[in-house]
Amino acid sequence: xxxxxxxxxxxxxxxxxxxxxxxxxxxxxxxxxxxxxxxxxxxxxxxxxxxxxxxxxxxxxxxxxxxxxxxxxxxxxxxxxxxxxxxxxxxxxxxxxxxxxxxxxxxxxxxxxxxxxxxxxxxxxxxxxxxxxxxxxxxxxxxxxxxxxxxxxxxxxxxxxxxxxxxxxxxxxxxxxxxxxxxxxxxxxxxxxxxxxxxxxxxxxxxxxxxxxxxxxxxxxxxxxxxxxxxxxxxxxxxxxxxxxxxxxxxxxxxxxxxxxxxxxxxxxxxxxxxxxxxxxxxxxxxxxxxxxxxxxxxxxxxxxxxxxxxxxxxxxxxxxxxxxxxxxxxxxxxxxxxxxxxxxxxxxxxxxxxxxxxxxxxxxxxxxxxxxxxxxxxxxxxxxxxxxxxxxxxxxxxxxxxxxxxxxxxxxxxxxxxxxxxxxxxxxxxxxxxxxxxxxxxxxxxxxxxxxxxxxxxxxxxxxxxxxxxxxxxxxxxxxxxxxxxxxxxxxxxxxxxxxxxxxxxxxxxxxxxxxxxxxxxxxxxxxxxxxxxxxxxxxxxxxxxxxxxxxxxxxxxxxxxxxxxxxxxxxxxxxxxxxxxxxxxxxxxxxxxxxxxxxxxxxxxxxxxxxxxxxxxxxxxxxxxxxxxxxxxxxxxxxxxxxxxxxxxxxxxxxxxxxxxxxxxxxxxxxxxxx
Amino acid sequence: xxxxxxxxxxxxxxxxxxxxxxxxxxxxxxxxxxxxxxxxxxxxxxxxxxxxxxxxxxxxxxxxxxxxxxxxxxxxxxxxxxxxxxxxxxxxxxxxxxxxxxxxxxxxxxxxxxxxxxxxxxxxxxxxxxxxxxxxxxxxxxxxxxxxxxxxxxxxxxxxxxxxxxxxxxxxxxxxxxxxxxxxxxxxxxxxxxxxxxxxxxxxxxxxxxxxxxxxxxxxxxxxxxxxxxxxxxxxxxxxxxxxxxxxxxxxxxxxxxxxxxxxxxxxxxxxxxxxxxxxxxxxxxxxxxxxxxxxxxxxxxxxxxxxxxxxxxxxxxxxx
Numbered sequence: 001x002x003x004x005x006x007x008x009x010x011x012x013x014x015x016x017x018x019x020x021x022x023x024x025x026x027x028x029x030x031x032x033x034x035x036x037x038x039x040x041x042x043x044x045x046x047x048x049x050x051x052x053x054x055x056x057x058x059x060x061x062x063x064x065x066x067x068x069x070x071x072x073x074x075x076x077x078x079x080x081x082x083x084x085x086x087x088x089x090x091x092x093x094x095x096x097x098x099x100x101x102x103x104x105x106x107x108x109x110x111x112x113x114x115x116x117x118x119x120x121x122x123x124x125x126x127x128x129x130x131x132x133x134x135x136x137x138x139x140x141x142x143x144x145x146x147x148x149x150x151x152x153x154x155x156x157x158x159x160x161x162x163x164x165x166x167x168x169x170x171x172x173x174x175x176x177x178x179x180x181x182x183x184x185x186x187x188x189x190x191x192x193x194x195x196x197x198x199x200x201x202x203x204x205x206x207x208x209x210x211x212x213x214x215x216x217x218x219x220x221x222x223x224x225x226x227x228x229x230x231x232x233x234x235x236x237x238x239x240x241x242x243x244x245x246x247x248x249x250x251x252x253x254x255x256x257x258x259x260x261x262x263x264x265x266x267x268x269x270x271x272x273x274x275x276x277x278x279x280x281x282x283x284x285x286x287x288x289x290x291x292x293x294x295x296x297x298x299x300x301x302x303x304x305x306x307x308x309x310x311x312x313x314x315x316x317x318x319x320x321x322x323x324x325x326x327x328x329x330x331x332x333x334x335x336x337x338x339x340x341x342x343x344x345x346x347x348x349x350x351x352x353x354x355x356x357x358x359x360x361x362x363x364x365x366x367x368x369x370x371x372x373x374x375x376x377x378x379x380x381x382x383x384x385x386x387x388x389x390x391x392x393x394x395x396x397x398x399x400x401x402x403x404x405x406x407x408x409x410x411x412x413x414x415x416x417x418x419x420x421x422x423x424x425x426x427x428x429x430x431x432x433x434x435x436x437x438x439x440x441x442x443x444x445x446x447x448x449x450x451x452x453x454x455x456x457x458x459x460x461x462x463x464x465x466x467x468x469x470x471x472x473x474x475x476x477x478x479x480x481x482x483x484x485x486x487x488x489x490x491x492x493x494x495x496x497x498x499x500x501x502x503x504x505x506x507x508x509x510x511x512x513x514x515x516x517x518x519x520x521x522x523x524x525x526x527x528x529x530x531x532x533x534x535x536x537x538x539x540x541x542x543x544x545x546x547x548x549x550x551x552x553x554x555x556x557x558x559x560x561x562x563x564x565x566x567x568x569x570x571x572x573x574x575x576x577x578x579x580x581x582x583x584x585x586x587x588x589x590x591x592x593x594x595x596x597x598x599x600x601x602x603x604x605x606x607x608x609x610x611x612x613x614x615x616x617x618x619x620x621x622x623x624x625x626x627x628x629x630x631x632x633x634x635x636x637x638x639x640x641x642x643x644x645x646x647x648x649x650x651x652x653x654x655x656x657x658x659x660x661x662x663x664x665x666x667x668x669x670x671x672x673x674x675x676x677x
Numbered sequence: 678x679x680x681x682x683x684x685x686x687x688x689x690x691x692x693x694x695x696x697x698x699x700x701x702x703x704x705x706x707x708x709x710x711x712x713x714x715x716x717x718x719x720x721x722x723x724x725x726x727x728x729x730x731x732x733x734x735x736x737x738x739x740x741x742x743x744x745x746x747x748x749x750x751x752x753x754x755x756x757x758x759x760x761x762x763x764x765x766x767x768x769x770x771x772x773x774x775x776x777x778x779x780x781x782x783x784x785x786x787x788x789x790x791x792x793x794x795x796x797x798x799x800x801x802x803x804x805x806x807x808x809x810x811x812x813x814x815x816x817x818x819x820x821x822x823x824x825x826x827x828x829x830x831x832x833x834x835x836x837x838x839x840x841x842x843x844x845x846x847x848x849x850x851x852x853x854x855x856x857x858x859x860x861x862x863x864x865x866x867x868x869x870x871x872x873x874x875x876x877x878x879x880x881x882x883x884x885x886x887x888x889x890x891x892x893x894x895x896x897x898x899x900x901x902x903x904x905x906x907x908x909x910x911x912x913x914x915x916x917x918x919x920x921x922x923x924x925x926x927x928x929x930x931x932x933x934x935x936x937x938x939x940x941x942x943x944x945x946x947x948x949x950x951x952x953x954x955x956x957x958x959x960x961x962x963x964x965x966x967x968x969x970x971x972x973x974x975x976x977x978x979x980x981x982x983x984x985x986x987x988x989x990x991x992x993x994x995x996x997x998x
Contacts, residue, residue, distance in 0.1 A: 064896060069802075098898025110889035115911045115986050124907070125897050159987040175897065 012079070013183045013215030014063055015039040019076035021058060021067075021239075023288060029072060030289025032058050034239040034296065036076070042182065045209065045216040047226035047247070050236035051262075051529040053285055057106075059236070060187045060219045064101050065093055081182050098128045102176035106188035108168035112160035118171055119156030125178035143174040147204060150616070164617055166197035170204065177208065184214045190225060194391045195556060196614045199600035202229060203611070221529070223266065224559075224602035227251055232322070235259045238286045238296035245323030251604055255318050255325035257301045260336045265534035267563035268605055270586065273385075273541040278563070279339040280535035284499060295328065303332040342541075348566050349382030352419075353517045353550055354403070354437065359413035361402050361574075370622040372398045373409070373574045380518050380550040387565030387582070388554045389597065391618045395574040396554045400520045403552065404439050405429055417517065435465045438511035442523035444503035448495040454481070454506050455491040458513060465514025477513070483546075484509040484539065501532035505539065512543065520552045525560065537564060558601045562586065570594045573629040574621050580656035588669030591658045592634045595668040610671050628661060636662055685979070689972040696968045697749065700961040701742045745961065758956040765958040769947065769966050773929075776943035779844070780928045782856060783863040784921075791871045792917060795878025799913075802883060811879065814872025823934030825868045829861050830938070844939035862939045866932070870924065878917045885913040911985050918985070922978020926971030930963070 019036040022029035033055045040046040048056040061067065062078060065085045078085040081100055088096065105111040113121060119140050126136035126143075137156070144152035147170040160168060169189060176184060186205065190198035202225065209216060220226050226233050227247050234241040235256065243256040254260040264279035283300040286292060295301070298308040305328070313328045327333075361373040373395050380386055388396050401407050403415055408424025415422045422433045441447040448457055458477035462468050468476055481491060484505045495503055504524060511519050521540070525533040541564065543549060555561050561568060568585045570578040570593060578591040585594065596612040614633050619625055625632045631642035638661055647661045658667065712728040713720070720728075729735055736744070748754045754765040791814075798810040817825075834840040839857070846858040885891060886909055894904040929944050936946035944963060951959035983990045 066892070066896060094898040094900060096898070097896055103896045105889060105893065107889060111893045113890040113894070113908050113912070114988055116908070124894075124899070128898050161988050172893070175893075 011042070011082070012039040013042045013044070013081060014217060015079045016059065016063065017077045017079070019059070019062060019078065020074045021055075021062065022072045022074055023068065024070040024072055025289070028289075029074070032239050032288050033062070034292070036236075036239070036241060038234050038241060038244065040183070040215045040217055042215050043209075043213045044232065045218060045230040047218045047220065047230035047233040048236055048241075049220060049223060049226050049233055049262075051221060051285055051531060053238075053288055054236040055239040056219045056221075056236050057187055060103075060185050060217060063183070063185050063217055064097055064103055066103075099179050100181055101183040101185065102179065102181040104169070104172050104176050104184070104186040104189045106191050108165055108172045109160065111172055112168055114160055116159075117156070118158050118160060118163065122156075122171060122175050122178070125175045129179060139178070140174075143178060144171065146177065146208075147171070147174045149174070164197075165193050166201060166617075169193065169197075169201050173201075173204065173208070177212065180212060181214050183217065184212075185217045185219075187219045188221065189218075191221070195558065195600040196391055196597065198225070199602070199611055200613065202602065203613075205229070222602065223251065223263070223530075223604040227604050228602040235262070238290070238292055239288075240296050240326070242297060242327070243323075243325045245318065246321055249319060249321060249323040253318075253323075255316075255323070255330050255333055256297075256327050257303055257333065257336050258297045259325075260333060261300075262530060263604070264339055265531045266604065267537075267559045271563060272582070273537075273564050274342060276338075276342055277340045277538045277541070278534035280538060281531040285529065285531075295326075302337055303329055303335050305329065342545075348384040349548065351382055352379040353382050353417070354380045355414075355416040355419070356399075356403065357414045357416060359399075359402060359409040359415065361398055361407055361413075362410050365622065368622060371574055371624070372621050373402060376413075376576055378569060378576065378579060380552070382517075383544055383548040383550060384567065385544065385551040385553050385565045387561035387568040388552060388571060389556070389558060389561055389568060390571035391597075392556075393573075393618050393621070394571040395621065396571055397522055398574070399571070400439065400522050400552060400554060403518075404437050404520055405434070431465075431467075435514040436517040437520065438465075438514065438516040438518075439520045439522065440504070440507050440511050440524045442526055444500070444507040444527075445495065447507050448503060448510075450495050453492050453494055454486070454498075457495075457506060458491075458509055461510040461513035480509045480513055481506075483543070484512075499532070500528050501535060504528065504532075504536055508536070508539065508543075512547070512549075515547070516549060518550045518552060520554075522554045523556065524553075526556065533560070540564065558598060559603075570597065573619055573624050575629060575659065576657075577630065577659045578657065580652075580658075581654070584654060584656040586670060589652060589658075589664065589667035590670050591630075591660050592636050592662070592668055593630050595670050596633075598670045612668075628659075636666070636668070638662070681983075682976070682980070685976050689976070692972065693749075693965070693968060696965065697745060698742065700964050701738065701745050703960065704955070704957045705738055705741075748961075749965065754962040755958045757951075757959045759951075759954050759959070765956075765962040768959060769944070769962045772942055772944045772947040772963075773966060775845070775941065776929050776932075776945070778855065779859055779862060779932075779941065779943055780925070782859045783866040783928070786863050787867050787870050787874065788921065790867065791874035792878050792914070794871065795875035795917070796882050796913070798875065798879040799882035799886060807879075810875060811872075814875045816872075817868040818870070818872035820868060821934065822865050822869050822932065823938050825865045826862070826935055826938035829864055834861060842939075844936075844941040862932075862935055862941065865935055866928070873924075874917060874920060877920050878914065881916045882909065882913040885909040888912070915982050915985055915989075918978050918981050922975045922981075925974035926967055929970050930967030 016039070017037050019033050020031070021033040022031050036055070036059055038046065048059060050056050063080065065078060065088070067073070073086060080096070083096060085093065085096065112118070119137060122140035122143055123136035126139040127133065131139060141152055141156060144155055149155055149167060149170045155163065155167070155171070163171070190201050193201065206229065218226065218229055230247050232245065233247050233250050235243040235250065235258065237258050243250060243254065243259045250259060251263065254263055261279055261281040265281060267278060281300055286296070294311055295304070295308045295313045298304045301308065307328050313326050315324050315326050316330045317324050318330065356376050356378045359373060359376040360371065363370045363372055376399060378386065388399065390396055398407065402409050405424065405426025409415065417433055417436050423429045426434060455474070455477060458481060459473045462473040462476045466476065478491065486502065486505055486509065490498065490502060495506065498506065525536050528536065537560065540551065544551065553561060553564055562582055565582050567579065567581050569576050570591060572593050578585070578594050596614045599610065599612045612635065616633055619629065619632060627643045627645055628647045631637045634642065637643070641661050645661070647659050649657050649659050650664065652658055652664050652667070660667065712725050752766055757763050757765050757768055760768065794810050794814070798807040801807045830842060834842045840861050841858045844858050844862045846855040891904055891908055894908045930948060931945055932943065933945040933949045936943045944967060948960060948963040951963055
């Protein structure tokens with residue numbers, strides 16, 4: 001797939017040349033693309049990667065000339081398949097979209113018309129090609145079969161809300177392929193999907209590509225997705241491509257300081273919090289419309305010199321394979337500082353602070369019992385991070401809410417604080433217990449009172465959790481803010497005036513206001529860009545070292561969990577299938593579900609991984625499969641045992657618990673995602 | 678779906694029960710003595726007692742409630758106090774018929790115009806067309822209906838004979854004449870509701886046009902016209918239907934000022950007069966009728982929305998999927 005390609009415009013499936021675009025906001029044009037140039041050859045997969053606001057999605061839509069109402073192309077050309085899109089009439093453009101190019105979108109649930117049957121929507125992509133209604137419906141069925149959707153006939157008659165996100169994305173792909181497009185644009189096609197579903201969708205796209213020979217333009221913020229899917233990649237920053245080359249060249253041998261910073265900000269090669277910090281690129285992402293006349297990255301670049309702020313950097317070839325960087329100092333790339341080694345040893349205490357003892361949680365729904373949590377057993381030592389992973393619907397958030405007292409557990413289970421049982425409901429807990437368990441949410445926007453200043457938010461948390469009032473509370477609030485590296489200036493701002501990363505710092509500060517024992521972090525960095533995520537993860541690790549706080553860290557990002565967690569619990573249908581130290585989990589042996597989960601992660605390090613497919617969807621907790629809940633999707637299933645008998649937990653050594661019928665010596669060992677360096 | 682309708686009707690019955698209690702209590706709480714109004718200011722105490730007894734005003738609240746409950750079942754609410762010999766139900770039905778004509782005729786004018794205006798504003802978002810439609814609607818709906826009525830009467834009915842001063846056509850008039858008479862009040866209702874309905878439609882249409890599914894349709898290469906007809910329309914109009922459904926009850930029972938200005942014998946005026954003259958049987962019947970209309974109108978709106986949106990259908994099925 002990584003054949004060298006020439007970049008002739010006339011035969012390219014897509015050639016974008018010097019594209020400059022602005023969004024007109026209140027009469028003022030704000031520059032979003034500042035001369036984007038790249039081409040995708042027939043049959044090639046080209047990836048665009050970058051953080052939010054860099055213009056990658058704008059570029060993707062521009063490739064089909066779909067501009068928002070206030071979008072304005074000021075310069076440059078878009079040529080696809082020899083046709084110049086920038087010169088087309090609207091009728092020609094419709095024809096182009098109907099027959100030659102297609103798109104797959106980020107959020108498949110929103111991308112489908114909620115009031116029209118799936119079959120009719122897919123058929124529409126065929127009627128536009130001139131087929132009759134019946135022909136189109138037959139073609140639609142074929143298209144759904146082609147994307148390997150389960151029970152395509154019944155899917156035809158369903159409405160979008162009746163399908164899962166993964167199934168809908170298959171439907172969207174089926175529509176996109178209706179015309180056998182020469183150009184297929186995928187805009188964050190797997191963002192928001194579970195890792196296992198993501199892996200399936202990516203596999204599907206890969207298989208179909210071989211069949212179709214379409215050119216693919218893939219937009220993603222996830223470097224692993226780009227690495228596993230694309231031949232070449234362009235790294236975008238502030239509306240410009242700053243580095244381009246084959247995925248191997250760019251990811252293994254980055255030549256632009258931004259690319260290097262980006263790669264250093266994600267946990268790679270299995271590094272852990274005890275090894276080194278993640279690299280948080282200093283400064284903030286530029287806003288759309290900011291004036292960046294010379295090098296777009298100069299403000300944040302650690303190796304910038306005077307010339308960088310006076311002259312536009314040239315394109316510098318790195319290899320004959322078309323690897324180039326837009327930088328004045330490609331020779332100084334090695335001077336980009338590596339992330340700091342962690343000097344203090346990270347040790348976990350021995351005393352159990354919080355215990356979760358046989359906790360079950362059953363919801364009543366339409367007269368039926370829905371067991372959302374079943375006999376959860378775990379404990380947190382002082383200064384320990386327990387990572388919690390599993391697909392959506394596995395019960396991760398329910399466990400978090402039960403621990404914090406949002407839902408009281410069923411009779412018989414208990415949450416203990418230093419051995420003493422706490423009340424189930426937060427409202428009945430004594431102050432000490434409430435203070436002890438605090439929470440940080442995924443979306444700081446909805447977790448913070450938007451009408452209040454940061455100072456007031458923090459002072460209230462201090463007063464509520466410690467009883468301090470007035471000047472004392474304010475003093476404490478400032479102290480916490482400072483330890484979160486928030487400056488005095490931020491205290492009088494309101495949440496909407498802060499960036500996503502700063503908001504999450506405020507949310508963390510709030511949780512730490514009462515000196516908690518355990519902080520439950522529910523996907524705290526999923527909404528953040530990777531360079532911001534790095535800073536938040538560093539902060540959490542540092543707070544833990546200094547305050548000896550324990551974390552329950554929920555994340556779908558296995559790489560992040562591996563970086564931060566001391567132990568990891570794997571959940572499935574409300575049960576803990578496996579619990580062990582991070583080393584035990586990544587070295588194996590592991591539960592078959594864990595094996596599949598780990599193998600689904602697309603890695604930026606590019607190690608070929610044998611993916612263990614997980615067929616079908618996660619079962620509903622309202623109707624769990626008999627025997628082992630995982631047997632319906634397990635490739636090691638023992639007929640007559642797994643589907644009948646509920647497995648007992650087995651200690652495979654060193655406190656590593658696995659809930660499986662397989663004899664220990666037959667348990668799988670996970671494929672090493674990444675070689676440790 | 679049947680289960681949903683049944684449940685909604687049951688809920689409506691409970692609501693009706695509550696309204697029944699309230700209308701029963703009105704005479705017991707309201708100031709003024711209906712017996713004195715009927716018998717006249719100079720009537721002797723004996724005459725007053727007789728009238729009171731014949732009207733059932735001395736019964737206990739519970740007995741009154743029981744009587745009224747019976748009336749609801751038999752649909753016989755007794756005779757009007759002020760028009761002896763005429764049944765309250767009969768009077769209300771006559772007024773209801775008049776109101777229905779006015780409401781249907783007005784809606785036939787108001788809904789298409791407001792929806793079209795709202796959609797046009799959405800398509801021309803942030804242009805002078807959009808601003809004109811939105812601001813005109815806002816300005817018009819801020820004029821009280823009786824003021825708008827008087828203005829229209831002066832401006833149109835006085836100089837031009839085509840517009841009629843009275844909204845009530847003479848008995849036996851042709852449909853066309855009836856419509857001619859109803860035109861001015863319908864125009865007033867247009868001023869009241871155009872802004873509201875157009876704004877809701879505009880918002881719904883903008884949301885649907887900006888939606889990801891409309892984008893998907895454009896990306897399939899579908900023409901703007903087809904995107905609108907097949908993807909935008911049904912999604913855009915759901916809030917509009919909900920709004921019209923909730924406003925229907927008011928159109929029937931609340932257009933008092935309008936009916937007085939145009940001297941139209943509709944339900945609003947009937948209820949107003951009944952309250953004014955302490956004609957409790959008439960008042961009770963009128964209020965209960967409006968309540969029933971309100972309930973059926975909102976139920977109909979919910980059913981239409983369920984038909985438009987399968988997602989809402991699940992909700993209407995009460996979760997029993």
